[in-house]
Amino acid sequence: MTTLTAFVVVVVLVALERLAELVVSNRNAAWSLAHGGRETGRGHYPVMVLLHTGFLVAMLVEAFVRSPVVSEGFAWAMVVVVVVAQCLRWWCILTLGERWNTRVIVVPGLQLVRSGPYRFFPHPNYVAVVVEGIALPLVHASWITALVFTAANAALLTVRIRVENEALAHA
Template sequence: MVWYVLLVAAVGAERLVELVIAERNRRWSRARGGTEFGSRHYPVMVVLHTALLAGCVFEVVALHRPFLPAVGFPMLALVVAAQVLRWWCITTLGRQWNTRVIVIPGAARISGGPYRVIPHPNYVAVIVEGFALPLVHGAWITAAVFTVLNAALLKTRLEVENTALARLR
């Protein structure tokens, strides 16, 4: 179980790195006239993603969830794949990547990397991680609750983001 707590902590540390990058990119975007969209749902997203990490650890520890290799190892592979996809998105978008929805007037819409294949690949990574990370160690309640709540949040987020992206060339 210690290794699982370390895995969740590593994902949490990665999120902190993302927030540092996002803040740097936010300042860069704002300096170029960038406008933020959907700021009202952003705190909900932060709470939900923080709760995912806490729920993973809490459920495994409090409810003594066992590690089941037949489920755990494939889910671990999906967690790793989600991180690879997420960082592919971050590197493809460069300074335009953010955890917030910010559009710079006149900026070109990025269509390379994973965006060649699907319009919102980062959300694919979020969805996969949201069920796979808890299921690595049997936290099925956390996986189910996060998946349902995240689906509702993503509905709003995608509407906001698609409206904002329609402003790009």
């Protein structure tokens, strides 16, 4: 298997993981809304979906167009980082349980979760997103995608975290 083929497989696996997240997210969003949850921040959500979808496509396009030489050792190191980021993401999902979804929906009256990775810092899922945004494209030396996504994601996370913090403060 070529390194490019292996990279495509890794990106497809991440895309399938994202689809699994959406299934869990939709189920949990329905639970939150059924329990009186209020959604905020709808305006940035389509931008987030577009950015994250574009991210998966862009790194593949970059890998095919640029055809970079990839160090196998570095590629494997980045795969390990991506797997660690996925583990952190799913630790967040499992810790929040029915409360976790990809939108900002807060159920009034529920205590903030301060266990799992949330005992260390308030937005651990975004740490996973940032780490993955750098490491996944670098599996096949798609550094342009890593840079552009990281910058765009930083702008998006500035909005997203402000919206979440405001929603949680008024829950």
